[in-house]
Amino acid sequence: MPLNAQAITSSRLARRVLSSSLVKAATTPHGVDRYIEMIDPLWSGTEVRAEVTEVRAKTRDSITLTLRPNRNWKGFRAGQFVRLSVEIDGIRRTRCYSPANSQFRRDGQLELTIKVDSNGLVSPFLQANAEPGLVVQLSQAQGEFFLPLPHPRSILLISGGSGITPVMSMLRTLTEKAYIGKVTFLHYAFTEDDVIYRAELDEIKAKYEGVRIVRAYTDQTTGGNLHGFFSKEHLVAADRHYAEAETYLCGPMPLMDSVREIYDAEGISDKLHLEQFAAPIRSVSTDDAEGSLAFSTTGTAVENNGRTILEQAEEAGLNPDYGCRIGICFSCVRKKDSGTTRNVLTGDLCSDGDINIKLCVNAPVGDVSIAL
Incomplete structure (x- = not known):
């Protein structure tokens, strides 16, 4: 064979081998998507992913992330939350956070202000590792x-503490769209240094006549407008026409319980709308727990101690996904094979098998098997 013909044949053979290798690499074991992701981590056919573009510390115990989501993001309404997932030690961890920006933000980015819980997993991880370029799942x-x-x-x-984020989103959305009604914003913090958006709230107060900002400090007796914990007197001082307003509440459970108690007593609970990201308040006793809790997928079984299935799974060394721990985000839904469970929020019993349940708000009653 002539030399040039041999070279051409060798070149064609090399291209075929290379092409075959690329196809094989792109389809085994991960598929084409996995290799596109190596080039562009934001790319996904279905998942919402977001790149961190800015990191700030607004207070000593919070971190504010600005995120650029990919094209799968469909937007949000002011007050809603997202489930943010990161991988920590090889395990995907998920928590719920509310965007704090206006829903009409022009560049399409999201702002999440996250209170750092020293006993948590996700918030300390983000505080230590979040930097421009980090990609998270939403x-x-x-x-x-x-x-x-x-x-x-x-x-x-x-709002109270980090519960400011969803209502801050509402306030920003209203002011950006030149809302002409009346807005009163009552926010509770330990001290003035703990108010996450203190400077911006000052700017809003000065710029918009229809917005009244009322600051309440629980651990500071000077400055602000109110001092101590929420009360009927605080409510009247903030807005004496509160019964005529639609109220949106988010904060720690003691604050939320106090507000609900007053609204219930006055028969205006239909005017109260709330969001909470705190552990559920149990309405049932765990003293009479019996039976065993089996996790059929892993072959693990424990003696039922009456706590939620999520808590017992974690105590058994399992790591099920979860987000809110209060039954609103569906991250921890798993199939119940058999047995009876009790909803710890309502006390309702369910004896149906082969159905999906939320691990975080259901506890076993006797023998129960979960596909986990």
Whole structure:
């Protein structure tokens, strides 16, 4: 064979081998998507992923991330939350956070302000590792905590601590769209240094006549407008026409319980809308727990101690996904093979088998098997 013909044949053979190798690499074992992701980590055919573009520390115990989501993101309504997932030590961990920016932000990015829990997993991880370029996974926006359309003529926002984020989103959305109604924003913090958006709230107060900002400090007796914990007197001082306003509440459980108690007593609970990301309040006793809890997928079994299935799974060394721990995000849903479970929020019993349940708000009653 002539030399040039041999070279051409060798070149063609090399291209075929290379092409075959690329196809094989792209289809085994991960598929084409996996290799596209290596080039562009934001790319996904279905998942919402977001790149961190900015990291700031607004207070000593919080971190604010600005995120650029990929094209799968469908947007959100002010007040809703997302489930953010990161991989920690090889395990995907998920938590719920509410965007704090206006839903009409022009560049399409998201702002998440996260209170750092020293006993947690995700928030300390983000505090230590979040930097521009980090890619996280997001869910689509979820939750029924948002402003209705058309907007009410009078709105009362009440928040405490990091619960400021969803109502801050509401306030930013309203002011950006030149809302002409009345807004009162009552926010509780330990001290003035713990108010996450203190400077911006000052700017909003100075710029918008229809917005009243009321600051309440629980551990500071000077400055601000109110001092101590929420009370009927605080409510009247913030907005004496509160019964006529639609109230949106997010904060720690003691604050939320206090507000609910007053609204229930006055028969205006239909005016109160709330969001909570705290552990559920159990309405059932764990003293009479009996039977065993089996995790059929892993072959693990434990003696039932009456706590939620999620808690018992974690105590058994398992790592099921979860987000909110209060039954609103569906991250921890798993199939119940058999047995009876009790909803710790309502006390309702369910004896049906082969159904999906939320691990975080259900506890075993006697012998139960879960596909985990």
